[in-house]
Amino acid sequence: MATDATSSTSNEGVAGAYIGNSLGLKITMATFTGLALYNALELVVLVLVTFRQYRGLYFWSLIVSASVGVVPYALGFLLKFFELTSVLWLSLSLITVGWYAMVTGQSIVLYSRLHLVLQSPKVLQRVLCMIIINAIFLHIPTTVLTFGSNLDSGGNGFIRGYNVMEKIQMTGFCLQEFILSGIYIYETVKMLRLNPEPGYRKIMYQLLSLNLLIILMDVGLLTVEYLDYYIFETTLKGTVYSVKLKLEFAVLGQLLNVVRHHGWKPTSSINASEFPDFVDVGAARITSDLTRAPPATRQSRSQQPWLDSDDLSIAVFEHSEYQQDRFVPLARPPPSNGTIYQNDTCD
Numbered sequence: 001m002a003t004d005a006t007s008s009t010s011n012e013g014v015a016g017a018y019i020g021n022s023l024g025l026k027i028t029m030a031t032f033t034g035l036a037l038y039n040a041l042e043l044v045v046l047v048l049v050t051f052r053q054y055r056g057l058y059f060w061s062l063i064v065s066a067s068v069g070v071v072p073y074a075l076g077f078l079l080k081f082f083e084l085t086s087v088l089w090l091s092l093s094l095i096t097v098g099w100y101a102m103v104t105g106q107s108i109v110l111y112s113r114l115h116l117v118l119q120s121p122k123v124l125q126r127v128l129c130m131i132i133i134n135a136i137f138l139h140i141p142t143t144v145l146t147f148g149s150n151l152d153s154g155g156n157g158f159i160r161g162y163n164v165m166e167k168i169q170m171t172g173f174c175l176q177e178f179i180l181s182g183i184y185i186y187e188t189v190k191m192l193r194l195n196p197e198p199g200y201r202k203i204m205y206q207l208l209s210l211n212l213l214i215i216l217m218d219v220g221l222l223t224v225e226y227l228d229y230y231i232f233e234t235t236l237k238g239t240v241y242s243v244k245l246k247l248e249f250a251v252l253g254q255l256l257n258v259v260r261h262h263g264w265k266p267t268s269s270i271n272a273s274e275f276p277d278f279v280d281v282g283a284a285r286i287t288s289d290l291t292r293a294p295p296a297t298r299q300s301r302s303q304q305p306w307l308d309s310d311d312l313s314i315a316v317f318e319h320s321e322y323q324q325d326r327f328v329p330l331a332r333p334p335p336s337n338g339t340i341y342q343n344d345t346c347d
Helices: 002-007 023-050 057-081 088-112 121-151 156-192 198-226 230-252 255-260 309-318 321-325
Strands: none
Touching: 023 057, 023 230, 057 088, 057 230, 088 121, 088 156, 088 230, 121 156, 156 198, 198 230, 198 255
């Protein structure tokens, strides 16, 4: 299988269908393609039934990466390698559109939750610029070489250029994900030192493990690419990205609960205006009436067993007036001796 996969980098696979005789490689290609399609379709269903409001950068980046990314990417290579259609430009178009949405879309998924662990608008802006610049300078040249290698009958020059550009773009996108995962890991380690709460630490450990796993999967893909196993790498990529998206959906969605319960940020510093529009509450099950601000008085959870903590915390984001009300000191009888209570003022 390795011999057929290696020999495919010159012409076979890069230009046209796979014409080798390795049954094992064909089974491997079909298996990876099937896994990628299954994971992507399952993720789309999970996202649609989980979110009550279909909005926000996190929601749309997940949907686009799975449905417009992984699905057409996997189908395109299935049509191309097994020669299931004579219309070559159709499979190439599916591969290209899917690759754009899958690779850059997965980075946008990570970016859409980055503000929950990183409170630096300047760094967030630079990360977004990095994603946009890489999308322009890595996607477009690779696309030109892809179509040139397959549609130009004398395209040996395109094929050589594609083999070089394929390694460049793989390295570039892997570095991009290394940076994103590195930021998550760095900020997660810092927050773990600040909050000893078991539930909070569990989510942070999951986030740390997720980003370490993303780095390991990217290293594996990059290794296969530099070993020149082209067909193996291209079909494996769809499976890897579908797995990463499912893991990110499982872990990144919990970060919002951490912020809602103020697990790492002082309560007095929370302001609804700090959170961008893509801090969605679609995944939360809201049962309370959010058209009214919560009362100013505070009671312990034991005194209000019927109050859902998520309802109260979501109201913090929905009603900025609550921020003013919450700092109003509780009414007290005036002291008889004229003394002033220590906490009667609120900065």
